Amino acid sequence: MADLLAAVAEFVADPPAANHSNPPFPQVLVPGSDHPSLEALAAAIRKNKPGLESLLDSSGAILFRGFPVKNAEDFATVVEAFGYKSMGYEAGAAARTYIVGPVFTANELPLEIRIGFHNEMAYLPDYPDVVMFFCEIAPPEGGETGIVQGRTVYDAMAREYPEFVRNLEEKGLVYYNFLAEDEWKEKFGTDDRSQAELKASKLSKKLQWLDDGRVKVYHGPRPAIKQLKENSKTWFNNIGSSDPTIPNLRHLEYGDGTPLPLDALKASLAFMNDHQVPHKWKPGDVMVVNNHAVLHSRHPSKPPRRLLVSMLKTS
Known part of the structure; x- marks a missing residue:
């Protein structure tokens, strides 16, 4: 680590x-x-x-603190200094607003809602390599961003639930939700099913029409475990964003359509919650996260809280 810090000597660890x-x-x-x-x-x-980049590979996350980053334009300057390509958010599932350059708002779900652990856009075939967060307004209470290393999650789950992990590696995951007839017509801007299917395919989604007029919108199968550069394996999925205690809200299944075991799901969520580092934001904080290796979450908070985000490809 001393050698790595020597390579960034203009900063202080x-x-x-x-x-x-x-x-x-x-x-x-x-x-x-x-x-x-x-x-x-x-x-x-x-x-x-x-x-x-060596620090990011080694640690999984870098926090820049105490620098004069005041607003979205300043954050864009920091993001662009890394020279990575912004991948936008056209196919993403969360509600976000474009701000400037490579900058978007963080997930706009109400602040009282907890967002579980996930790798950004892991339900898509193309996802960010790096996610950068910026705190413009820190909440008066709560609102921490939890981060946890995927390697530790994988190692623990492979040890305690080997069959579950083996199935994840072999079958992958399907992520899905249901839209009522009026919802899918509004979402895809058409009442023609073939046109809806075409628009969905451009967003890496598939549609399954149901007899009651609803449509099942799903991504996958997608890998749930990834291989890192140093040949270790990491937990890479959005299992933590589901609620396995409420079957109708689970919204995921194995790649072959079979259900995931509830006990293993609960155990994975518990492990991530117990081994997270809950980052308490200060205005001006910029956090750079290796999206391959680190999962993140959002704790409920009182308003106001304003975080901005940039989703980036390194090559």
Whole structure:
């Protein structure tokens, strides 16, 4: 780790007090001078990009704290300094608003709703390599972003529920939801089923028409386990965003259409909750997350809370 930090010497490492992992998770970087500027931050990111990428591979998440990042335009400057390609959010399932450049709002579900652990857009064949978050307004209470390393989740679940994990690796996952007749007509902007199917396919979705007029909209099968660069395996899915205690809201199944075991689902959620690092936001925080290796969640909060996000491809 000392060698990696030497590669980003213009920053100062500031390990989070409540987290004693090695390497630190997240790795916290603060200004190396008393008077940091946005321009200097962007220049340091461009200069130290290989070292920062090594830190991101090693830790899974980097938190920039104490830099003068004030608004969406400033955040866009930080994002663009990394030189990655914004992939937008056209096929994504969450409610988001485009702001500027590579910047969108974070999930716009009401703040009192908990959003479970997930890898961003893991239900799609194309998903971000890196997700960046920016805190513009920190909530007065709650609203932490939980992060957990997928390797630890995989290792624990493979040890305690080997058949479940083996089925995930072999069969993958299907993610689905149901739309009433008026809902699918509004969503796809047509009352013609063939046109709806065409529009859905462009968003990597498939449609199954039901006798009662509803349609089952599904993604997959998608891999639920990924291989990382160092040949370790990681939990890579949106299982944590489901509620396995309410069958009608589960919205996922094995790739062959069979149901997932409820006990294993509950165990995976419990493990992620118990082993998360709940990041409490401060205004100006920028967190860079390796989307392949780290799952994130949102704790309920009191308003106001405003986080912005950018979803990026590294190549």
